[in-house]
Amino acid sequence: MTLGAYLTVAAVLFAAGLTCMMTKRHALGVLMGVELVLNSACLNLVAFARYTALGIDGQIFALFVIVIAAAEAAVALAIALNYYNNFLTVDVDRGDELKR
Amino acid sequence: MTADSLIIACLTTAWLLPLFGTVAISLLRLRASRLSGLPGVVGVGCVTAAWGLACLAGIVWLATGSSEVGHEVLEQRRLVGDWYTLASFGALKFPLGYAIDSLTIVMFALVTLISTAVHLYSLVYLADERTECYLDHHLHGPKGEPVERPGRFGHFYAALGLFTFAMLGIVLAHGLLQIFVFWELVGFSSYLLIGFYQERWAARQASFKAFLMNRVGDVGFVLGMTILLATCGTLLLFPSHGAPALPETFAAAVDAAQSVPADDFSGTHGMSGPASYTLLVAAGLGLLAGCVGKSAQFPLHTWLVDAMEGPTPVSALVHSATMVAAGVYLAARVVPVLLPEALLVLAYVGITTLLLGASMALVARDLKQVLAHSTISQLGMMLLGIGVGAWEAALFHLVTHAFFKSLLFLGAGSVIYAVHHEQDLDRLGGLRPRLPLTAFTMLIGVLALSGLAVPYVTIFGESLGFSGFHSKDAIVSGTMAFVLKNPQHLLLLVAVILGACLTAAYSLRLWLRLFASETPAHLSMLKIHEGPWPITLPLVVLAVLAAFSALGGEGGWLSSLVQQSAGLMPGFGSGTAGRTFVVQWADPEARHAIHGTAGAITLTAAWLGALIAWAVYGQRIISAADLSRQFGAITHLATARWYFDRLYRMFLVQPVLVLAGHVGRMDKWILDPLIDAGAAFSVRVSAWSRWCDEGIIDKLVDGFGRGVWSSGLSLRKAQTGHIRQYVLLAAAAVVVLFLLLFAWMPGGK
Numbered sequence: 109m110t111l112g113a114y115l116t117v118a119a120v121l122f123a124a125g126l127t128c129m130m131t132k133r134h135a136l137g138v139l140m141g142v143e144l145v146l147n148s149a150c151l152n153l154v155a156f157a158r159y160t161a162l163g164i165d166g167q168i169f170a171l172f173v174i175v176i177a178a179a180e181a182a183v184a185l186a187i188a189l190n191y192y193n194n195f196l197t198v199d200v201d202r203g204d205e206l207k208r
Numbered sequence: 209m210t211a212d213s214l215i216i217a218c219l220t221t222a223w224l225l226p227l228f229g230t231v232a233i234s235l236l237r238l239r240a241s242r243l244s245g246l247p248g249v250v251g252v253g254c255v256t257a258a259w260g261l262a263c264l265a266g267i268v269w270l271a272t273g274s275s276e277v278g279h280e281v282l283e284q285r286r287l288v289g290d291w292y293t294l295a296s297f298g299a300l301k302f303p304l305g306y307a308i309d310s311l312t313i314v315m316f317a318l319v320t321l322i323s324t325a326v327h328l329y330s331l332v333y334l335a336d337e338r339t340e341c342y343l344d345h346h347l348h349g350p351k352g353e354p355v356e357r358p359g360r361f362g363h364f365y366a367a368l369g370l371f372t373f374a375m376l377g378i379v380l381a382h383g384l385l386q387i388f389v390f391w392e393l394v395g396f397s398s399y400l401l402i403g404f405y406q407e408r409w410a411a412r413q414a415s416f417k418a419f420l421m422n423r424v425g426d427v428g429f430v431l432g433m434t435i436l437l438a439t440c441g442t443l444l445l446f447p448s449h450g451a452p453a454l455p456e457t458f459a460a461a462v463d464a465a466q467s468v469p470a471d472d473f474s475g476t477h478g479m480s481g482p483a484s485y486t487l488l489v490a491a492g493l494g495l496l497a498g499c500v501g502k503s504a505q506f507p508l509h510t511w512l513v514d515a516m517e518g519p520t521p522v523s524a525l526v527h528s529a530t531m532v533a534a535g536v537y538l539a540a541r542v543v544p545v546l547l548p549e550a551l552l553v554l555a556y557v558g559i560t561t562l563l564l565g566a567s568m569a570l571v572a573r574d575l576k577q578v579l580a581h582s583t584i585s586q587l588g589m590m591l592l593g594i595g596v597g598a599w600e601a602a603l604f605h606l607v608t609h610a611f612f613k614s615l616l617f618l619g620a621g622s623v624i625y626a627v628h629h630e631q632d633l634d635r636l637g638g639l640r641p642r643l644p645l646t647a648f649t650m651l652i653g654v655l656a657l658s659g660l661a662v663p664y665v666t667i668f669g670e671s672l673g674f675s676g677f678h679s680k681d682a683i684v685s686g687t688m689a690f691v692l693k694n695p696q697h698l699l700l701l702v703a704v705i706l707g708a709c710l711t712a713a714y715s716l717r718l719w720l721r722l723f724a725s726e727t728p729a730h731l732s733m734l735k736i737h738e739g740p741w742p743i744t745l746p747l748v749v750l751a752v753l754a755a756f757s758a759l760g761g762e763g764g765w766l767s768s769l770v771q772q773s774a775g776l777m778p779g780f781g782s783g784t785a786g787r788t789f790v791v792q793w794a795d796p797e798a799r800h801a802i803h804g805t806a807g808a809i810t811l812t813a814a815w816l817g818a819l820i821a822w823a824v825y826g827q828r829i830i831s832a833a834d835l836s837r838q839f840g841a842i843t844h845l846a847t848a849r850w851y852f853d854r855l856y857r858m859f860l861v862q863p864v865l866v867l868a869g870h871v872g873r874m875d876k877w878i879l880d881p882l883i884d885a886g887a888a889f890s891v892r893v894s895a896w897s898r899w900c901d902e903g904i905i906d907k908l909v910d911g912f913g914r915g916v917w918s919s920g921l922s923l924r925k926a927q928t929g930h931i932r933q934y935v936l937l938a939a940a941a942v943v944v945l946f947l948l949l950f951a952w953m954p955g956g957k
Contacts, residue, residue: 129935138931204929 114155121148135188135198139181146177211272212287215265219308219316222261223376226323229254230369237362243338244362245331251365252327255372259320266313270769285309285772288382288448300441307382307446310772311603315379315537318607319530321753322614323372325746326525329618330364332742333521333625337361345629347407355407364404368525371397375530378537384433384443384454384495387538391429391502394534395422398526402518414514421511425501432494435487436545445541455544462488462547485547492550495542496557503535503587506561510852512584513568516576520624523576524617528583529610536590536606540599552697555595559703561588566710567846570717571836575620575631578718582657583613585707589683592704597793598686600762600771605679607766608758612656612676615750619650622743623722626736633718638727642736645744647723649751654719656754658712659814675758677811680708682762685806689794692802705813712817720825762803 125144132138150170157166192198232254233247240246290305336342337359347355374397377390396419403415437443440457447453465485499505504512515527526532539546539554546554565585572578586609593602624631626643640647652674659680661673684704691701738744757766823829836843845851 126935126939130932130939133932200931203931206929 111155111159114151114159118148118151118155121145121151133199133201135191135200138200139184139188142184143177143181146173146180149173211268215268215308215313216287216289216306218261218265218268219312219380220306222258222265222316222320223373223380225254225258225261226369226372226376230366230373233362233366233369237366240362242340242359242361245335245338247362247365248327248331251369252324252331254369255320255324255327258372258376259317259324262313262316262320266317269310269313286446288446290448294385300437301451302385302443303383303448304386305382305448306380307448308380310769311540312379312773314607314766314769316376318610319372319375319379322525322529322610322750323368323375325614325618325750326521327365327368328742329524329621329746330368330519330521332740333621334361334364334519337364344405344407346405357407360404364401364519367397367400367404368522371401371526371531375534378534382444382446382448384436384445384542387541388426388429388433391498391534391538392426394531395419395426395502398515398531401522401526402515404518404522408517410514411517414511414517418511418515421508422501425498425508428494428497428501430494432491432496432498435491435494439488439491440545445544454542458488458545488545489547489549492542492546493553495545496539496550496554499535499539499591500557501535502538503532503591504561504584505535505557505588505591506564507852509561509564509584510849510856513577513580513849516574516580520576520617520621523580524614524621528579528617529614532583532587533590533606533610536587536594536602539591539594540603540606543594543599551595551597553595555592555697555700558588558590558592558595559700559707561585562592562707563703563710564588564850566707566714567842568849569714570710571843571846573633575623575633575636575718575722576617578633578714579613579616579620582616582711582714585711586613586657589680589704589707592700593683593686596687596690596700598683598690598799600767601679601682601686603770603773604682604758604762604767605676607770608656608675608679608754611750611757612653612674612754615653615747615754616650616657618743618746618750619646619653622646622739622747625739625743627731627734630731633721635728635730636722637725638723638731639736640723643723643738645738646747647719649747650722651719652751652755654715658715658818659708659810660712660818661811674755675753678758678761678764678767681803681807681810682767684708684810685799685803686794688802688806688809689799692798693792693794705809708810709813709817712814713821716818716821717825720821724826 121144125141125146125148128141128144129138130141132141150173153166153170153173155166156162157164157170188198191203195202229251232250236244236246236250287308288305290303292304294302294304296302338361339359341356342359343354343356345354349355371394374390374393378387378394381387381390399415399419402418403411405411406415433443436454436458439461440454442452442454442457444451444453445455447456462485465488501508504510512527512532516523518527543551562585565581565583565588569578569581569585572581586605590602590605590609593599593605623636623639623643623646626639626646627636630636656674656676659673659677661677684701687701687704691698758764759766761767820830824832824835848854
């Protein structure tokens with residue numbers, strides 16, 4: 109197993125997350141895409157920590173990313189709930205009020 | 209209350225009452241309609257009350273005076289006091305106060321009496337002013353219709369009251385400054401009254417002329433006061449509360465001036481040196497210039513005839529009996545500061561005016577102008593009296609003249625009223641059967657004016673002559689005594705006798721042409737009758753006074769009362785020893801010694817004049833046209849009023865008008881274009897600056913705003929509000945950035 113393999117997986121994950129964010133109209137789907145992108149970043153950090161001279165720093169940074177992702181999930185779910193309360197839907201394309 | 213304080217209170221109240229009337233009328237005019245006769249009632253009430261108070265003061269004065277009637281110079285009795293100090297600069301004080309002596313009392317009674325008569329008379333004479341639309345038949349609109357204006361009944365009575373107040377103020381004042389204040393007020397109210405018919409061009413011109421010519425004299429008055437203040441340090445005519453007055457300080461100044469050569473014009477030597485004699489003469493001449501202006505004397509006499517444009521009652525009060533007499537009154541009051549040279553000038557001014565006025569009266573065609581010229585001439589006679597030292601004779605004549613001249617003017621007014629405002633003597637005549645009372649009273653006035661009497665006949669010790677006979681006699685005898693002492697001034701006597709002759713001629717001419725000649729055709733059609741009682745009553749009262757006020761002649765009550773104030777006789781110069789004056793004064797005894805001779809000569813002259821007038825206008829033995837052809841040059845000159853008006857117009861008025869025209873043209877053609885150009889330039893500049901503002905700065909700001917606005921609008925399109933699109937864009941941007949990064953990154957490891 110080489111660094112390249114890890115990076116490839118991470119890249120695939122990143123692309124999948126990005127595609128999910130771009131294509132899903134459901135708010136929770138978008139949220140899932142965000143999680144995928146975050147986790148691909150985490151995978152990169154951990155892989156660099158294992159195969160380069162970065163050492164433990166990469167893993168600690170990954171922990172930070174996980175914590176922040178958890179916080180973000182909480183906030184994002186609260187937003188999704190409020191979004192539903194206001195619009196009776198979770199379709200993100202319907203939420204263009206600020207433009208007007 | 210003592211008699212003195214009663215007199216003071218009476219006269220002060222009598223003085224203020226007409227002012228009260230004026231104020232009340234002015235306030236009334238705000239409320240009452242123009243139709244109301246209330247202003248007249250208030251005016252008449254106020255002056256009548258004033259007259260009553262003046263008479264009361266006179267009675268108290270006579271009752272308490274210790275004076276005995278006679279020819280002796282009586283003890284001076286005089287009430288002087290201050291009300292209020294207007295200003296004081298160290299030793300220099302300007303108090304307001306009063307000075308009352310017998311002359312003041314006589315003048316008060318005279319002015320208020322004539323004022324009452326005129327107020328009463330005007331109730332009828334100006335009754336047609338009590339309307340909202342007065343039709344002035346002397347003025348014509350574009351289609352020849354009479355001009356309409358609101359009536360001015362209240363205005364007339366207000367001005368009349370103001371005049372009476374001012375005139376009484378002159379009489380009551382105790383200092384020159386105070387006299388001057390009321391002097392100007394009298395001039396102002398006279399201006400208002402002359403210009404009463406202000407829509408008429410002639411009336412406006414006449415009021416203007418009177419005011420301006422009086423100012424000429426007043427310049428002299430002010431200069432005279434200034435010199436007196438500088439040399440004597442006071443302007444008070446009578447000592448009050450121990451303060452020195454002009455008679456003493458002026459005598460002291462004359463004494464001091466003896467040490468200075470007479471031809472020294474420098475005035476004072478330093479600040480404390482004595483004034484030169486010339487300067488002191490000039491002070492007197494200055495004051496006399498004021499008198500000459502006010503009394504319409506040569507060379508400032510031309511305004512009085514034009515002043516006849518005012519309503520006739522005004523002519524009776526202001527321009528014959530009282531205001532013009534103020535000049536004579538002032539000359540009499542300031543006699544102590546007149547040096548013999550000044551008095552001599554006054555005497556010659558007097559005879560010049562006497563002859564000029566009489567000659568013009570002889571040829572005047574307008575009824576009122578005859579009387580106006582006669583007034584000028586009689587005032588000249590009074591000034592002659594003062595000039596030759598016959599002080600009390602001049603004032604005696606002042607009082608009697610006031611009676612008969614106001615009588616004549618009111619009689620003339622009665623005629624004018626009866627014949628519907630016709631004043632041309634050529635268009636009047638034969639009025640005696642139709643206006644019997646006016647004819648009779650005016651005959652008394654004419655006889656008094658001409659000084660006619662029946663010689664050598666006496667009843668109860670009285671000579672058969674009216675008031676003018678006695679007073680004129682007194683002046684002529686004064687002149688004769690003066691000429692006997694100073695034979696080089698014989699001209700004065702000749703002139704005054706010639707004047708007496710002319711006076712009789714013109715006054716009889718007036719009466720004969722009005723009442724005795726045949727009736728012109730246009731008058732026989734008219735319904736002519738006497739006016740109502742407010743017109744006839746004053747005529748009768750004044751006729752009685754004109755006839756009998758001078759009973760007893762110079763020993764009579766009136767003359768004696770005036771004489772009481774004669775402590776200020778000229779000839780005080782005899783006290784300043786070491787200098788011989790240009791003339792010598794005659795003493796009263798000398799005057800009495802020649803009284804009979806003088807009277808006889810005057811009477812002969814007057815009868816001569818009367819006979820000529822009777823022959824020409826009464827019997828028509830001599831044709832008036834032949835006579836005027838015989839004296840062609842003089843008739844021509846007198847008809848043209850001796851060319852004074854034309855001379856003044858040519859040499860004074862015209863140059864001023866030409867100069868004013870030039871100044872006006874300079875204004876119009878030089879200054880105005882300059883200012884216009886400046887204004888036009890600044891308009892140009894501001895237009896340009898506006899263009900800059902609008903075209904450049906505004907456009908810049910607007911363009912910037914528009915740019916920001918449109919770029920904002922176009923940028924706004926990018927903000928779709930679609931989150932997924934943003935993500936796509938962000939991803940695409942990242943890809944593009946990476947591509948760029950890889951494209952330009954220097955070769956990898």
